[in-house]
Amino acid sequence: MAKLLITGGAGFIGSHTCLVLLEAGHSLVVLDNFDNSSPESLRRVQELAGPAAADALKVIKGDVRSSSDLERALAGGCDAVVHFAGLKAVGESVAKPLLYWDVNVSGSRELLAAMRACGCRTIVFSSSATLYGLPEVVPICETAPIKPINPYGQTKAAVEQMLADIATSEAGWRIACLRYFNPVGAHPSGRLGEDPNGIPNNLFPFVSQVAVGRRSRLSVFGGDWPTPDGSGVRDYIHVMDLAEGHRAAVDVLLAEDPQLLTLNLGSGQGHSVLEVVAAFEAASGQAVPYEVVARRPGDAASSVADPSLAAQRLRWRTQRGLSEMCRDGWAWQSANPQGYAS
Numbered sequence: 001m002a003k004l005l006i007t008g009g010a011g012f013i014g015s016h017t018c019l020v021l022l023e024a025g026h027s028l029v030v031l032d033n034f035d036n037s038s039p040e041s042l043r044r045v046q047e048l049a050g051p052a053a054a055d056a057l058k059v060i061k062g063d064v065r066s067s068s069d070l071e072r073a074l075a076g077g078c079d080a081v082v083h084f085a086g087l088k089a090v091g092e093s094v095a096k097p098l099l100y101w102d103v104n105v106s107g108s109r110e111l112l113a114a115m116r117a118c119g120c121r122t123i124v125f126s127s128s129a130t131l132y133g134l135p136e137v138v139p140i141c142e143t144a145p146i147k148p149i150n151p152y153g154q155t156k157a158a159v160e161q162m163l164a165d166i167a168t169s170e171a172g173w174r175i176a177c178l179r180y181f182n183p184v185g186a187h188p189s190g191r192l193g194e195d196p197n198g199i200p201n202n203l204f205p206f207v208s209q210v211a212v213g214r215r216s217r218l219s220v221f222g223g224d225w226p227t228p229d230g231s232g233v234r235d236y237i238h239v240m241d242l243a244e245g246h247r248a249a250v251d252v253l254l255a256e257d258p259q260l261l262t263l264n265l266g267s268g269q270g271h272s273v274l275e276v277v278a279a280f281e282a283a284s285g286q287a288v289p290y291e292v293v294a295r296r297p298g299d300a301a302s303s304v305a306d307p308s309l310a311a312q313r314l315r316w317r318t319q320r321g322l323s324e325m326c327r328d329g330w331a332w333q334s335a336n337p338q339g340y341a342s
Contacts, residue, residue: 001025002254005078005120007064007111008085009064010037012194013126013183015045017082018057019192021244022049027056027115031073032085033063036197038340044191064107070114080122080174080250081115083108086155089201090130090298093152104155104161112166121258122174123163124249129181129264129303131157138270139306142179142262149298159223160262167260181235181266181305183242185325186332193332194239195339204236204325207277208333211286218288220273222295225302231292233275233302235266238320238328248314254314266305267318276322283326284334 004021008014009030018028022045030042042059049057062069064085086104086217087093093100108125115121131154132140148154160177167173184204186193194224200206209215223230246263252261271279277288311317320328336342 001027002079002250003027003077004029004250005073005081006030007036007081007083008032008126009191010034010039010041011084013239014084014289015041015182015192016187016239017084017243017246018042018311019045019048019187020240020247022053022056023246026250029058029060029065029073029078030077031062031069034061036087038195040340041192041195048099048189048191050189063101064195065103065110067110067114070111074114074118074120076114078118078120079112080254081120082124082125082246082250085109086126088128088152090150090152093150093155097151100151100155102267105158106164108159112162121170122253124176124178124253125159125163127177127179128153128156128158129179129266129305130304131160131179134298134300138302139268139304140264141306142264142309153170164260171261173188174256174258175251176253176261176263178245178249179262179264180242181237181264181303183239184236185213185240185328186238188328188331189326190331190335193329193336195336203234203273203276207280207288208329210288211280211284211330212333212337214337216289218277218290220290220292221299223292225295227272227275227301229272232299233270233272233304235268235270235304236276236322236325237267237318238325239264241267241318241320245310245314245316248316252314261313263310263313264305264307264308266307268307269305270302271322276326280313280330283292283323284330300338
C-alpha cells in the first residue's frame with residue numbers, strides 16, 4: 001500500500017477521504033492548519049478506522065504555504081499527494097481575492113516545489129466545477145469552456161494550468177484534476193460531517209442547520225429559473241462517493257504510466273433546491289421553512305456533470321442518491337447540532 005500526504009485532510013471532503021484511504025490500507029500524513037476545520041474530525045477518522053489503522057495516520061499542524069512545514073510532512077518519503085488544502089467560499093473570494101490567490105495558488109506552487117525536491121511526482125488535485133462559470137451546455141463535459149466568474153474559480157483554473165505546465169515541462173508526473181460538483185451528506189455513522197465556520201455558503205449545510213434549529217429559515221435564491229419548479233438545479237454528490245473517487249484516482253495514477261487526467265466527479269443527475277428541501281424534510285421529519293428571494297448575481301439555472309469519463313477511466317460511479325445524502329446528513333447534524341464543538 002502507498003504512503004500518502006493529504007493536505008487539508010481535516011476538512012469536510014478531506015476527512016471522509018482519509019477514512020476511505022485508511023480502510024483501503026494506505027498510510028497517511030495529514031498536513032492541516034485547522035483554520036477552517038477541527039482536529040476532532042481526524043480523531044474521529046482514527047476511531048472509525050479502528051485499531052488496525054492505529055499507526056497509519058500521522059497529523060502535522062502546518063500550512064501548505066510553508067516550505068518548512070511541507071518538508072516536515074514529506075520527510076519520511078511519499079508515494080502520492082492528495083491536495084485539498086485551500087479556501088473555497090465564493091463570496092469571500094470576491095471580498096478577499098489576494099488571500100485566495102495566496103492560499104490556493106501560492107500554496108499549490110509551494111507544494112509542487114516541495115514534491116519535486118523529494119522526488120514525488122504523483123498528485124490528485126481538488127478542483128471544482130466552479131471553473132466552468134455559467135455553462136453553455138448541460139450536462140457539462142470536461143471539454144466545456146473554462147470561464148470562471150469569481151476569484152475562487154479563477155484560482156482553481158490557475159492551479160490546473162500550473163499542473164498542466166509542469167506535466168508538459170517535466171517527465172514522470174502523474175496528475176489527476178478532479179472537478180467536484182456539489183459534495184453533500186456525511187459518513188453514515190453520523191460521526192463525520194460538514195462543519196462550516198459561520199454562516200454556511202452552500203445549500204445543504206444551511207438546510208440541515210434550519211432543520212436542527214440553528215437557523216430560522218432558508219433563502220432560496222430565485223423562483224423563476226427555467227427549471228421544472230423555478231428553483232436552481234445542481235448536481236449533488238454524496239461525500240462518501242466523492243471520497244471513493246479519490247481512492248480510485250490514487251489507484252489509477254500509481255498503477256498507470258505518467259499522465260494528466262482531468263475528470264468531473266458528479267452524479268449526472270440534477271436536483272432543484274426545492275427537491276432538496278423536500279427530501280431533507282422527509283429524511284429528518286423536521287420542517288425546513290424557506291422564502292424565495294432575488295437571484296444572486298453569477299448563479300446559473302442548472303449545473304449538472306457529465307461523469308462518463310470518470311466512469312471510463314476510474315471505473316467509478318456514484319452509488320448513493322439524494323435520499324441517502326439527506327439521511328446521512330441528518331444523522332450527522334442531529335447528533336452534532338453545533339458541529340465538532342457539540
